[in-house]
Amino acid sequence: MRDLRWEDVSGWFDCEEMGALPDLRVPGTSAEDWQALLGLVVANGRRHEYLEGAAVRPLPRAAHVLGRPLGAECPQLRVWPVPGMLAVSRFLGAEEVDFDVDLREIQGQERLDLFCGFLRSVGRHLRRPVLMDPEGASLGEWRRWTGLPFGTAADAPGALVPVRCEPERGYAVYVEPDVWMRHPL
Structure with missing residues (x-):
């Protein structure tokens, strides 16, 4: 059974109406949840990159990233749930996991199903809702x-x-x- 039918929700994925880069977020998280997310990315074998500025670095512990000095550049985690679909997460704070996705990469039923599968895996693993807001x-x-x-x-x-x-x-x-x-x- 599908989570969503493309013909019912295609308007939610219309770049002209919603903006191309909606915000996905998991509220009420902690450093432990961020660490669980990093573990999920590695365990699922998803292609990923951790960036500090333009430099690709080994994936650190979440507590290290979230404990960076005030004013330090905000690192990002780039995850490809499937080829051709990128989710970018920034370590803005422990209390919320956030992602940006490009709606142009989520067009049609097949891509929607893959996207929902990614959101479902994150939500289940963190035991929290994953919310999507227009940009x-x-x-x-x-x-x-x-x-x-x-x-x-x-x-x-x-x-x-x-x-x-x-x-x-x-x-x-x-x-x-x-x-x-x-x-x-």
Whole structure:
């Protein structure tokens, strides 16, 4: 049984509507969860790279990466769940695991199934939900999409949560978890 049917969710993967790089996140994590994620990547044999700046380095312990000095460059973990699909995670803090994926790499039922399999394996291994949020966008894009002025923080009609709007930066983001999959914990 498929998690999602492409014909039902293809709009969620439309780069024009959602932005090409949505945010995937696992909230409520710890350094131990980050370490479990690193272990999962290695155990599954997935192609991966750990980068500090532009330099590829051996995969360190999560506690080492998360304990780096304040102001140090943020390293990233690049994981290819399957060939041609890249998930980039940045070690921004222990409390949340995050990924960026490129929706152009997740088009059609076969790619969607592979993507869902990756999310399911992460969620099961960490025993937490994996949430997907649209990427932030410029105010011009939000105005075009909604027809609203977005001069101040505002609610989009019919929205479940407010649009976070920063007019001085010309930026807004709507954060609503919109992809859920059931898996046993």
